[in-house]
């Protein structure tokens with residue numbers, strides 16, 4: 001075997017990975033990728049396509065682009081999707097952010113001891129479960145803050161309410177990928193709406209330029225009707241989907 005790796009897939013990301021696996025044949029044919037070893041540029045373009053189609057939006061643990069590249073390399077070599085292996089023996093107590101926040105609260109830690117304690121559990125541990133799960137320390141700290149808020153101000157924090165709703169206007173002037181770094185759910189919704197607009201009754205999406213139809217989203221890219229450099233905004237009215245060929249032609253103009 002030329003390649004050996006594992007990709008950790010959690011309940012929260014399993015559906016996205018499963019959709020990716022199902023779309024691999026379509027993805028490879030839309031890229032006309034038949035080589036056993038694909039050039040990096042092709043892999044990068046395919047990975048970006050997979051992210052847009054399946055992995056945008058808030059994901060904890062976060063999506064790792066190198067995992068997708070690994071899966072793509074595997075498929076290129078073996079022409080079949082890799083196997084899912086589940087493991088049920090993870091020590092979930094180590095990932096219990098509520099319990100960690102409660103401990104910090106019970107110990108009545110000040111800012112400095114709190115920071116030192118968080119660093120110690122983040123950096124220590126033989127299996128590094130926290131790191132593996134949250135990926136980025138920022139995500140872990142954000143979850144911890146939410147739990148802390150729930151303990152400190154019970155009743156005020158309402159899980160049913162989206163807690164961040166600001167700055168939507170200035171986000172309109174950013175490309176979708178940039179929006180995703182600030183507000184992943186907004187990026188996901190914008191892409192979702194662009195796809196929904198082109199969906200017909202039989203469940204096929206259509207390219208807004210040539211009309212090419214396919215059931216798989218991975219065949220298409222979301223495009224700004226009026227390009228951003230001509231003042232077009234990232235709003236539903238200005239978004240459409242194009243097949244890769246048409247998107248390439250439009251980009252060349």
Ligand SMILES: [Zn+2]
Pocket residue numbers: 207208209210211212242243244245246247
């Ligand atoms: Zn087209």
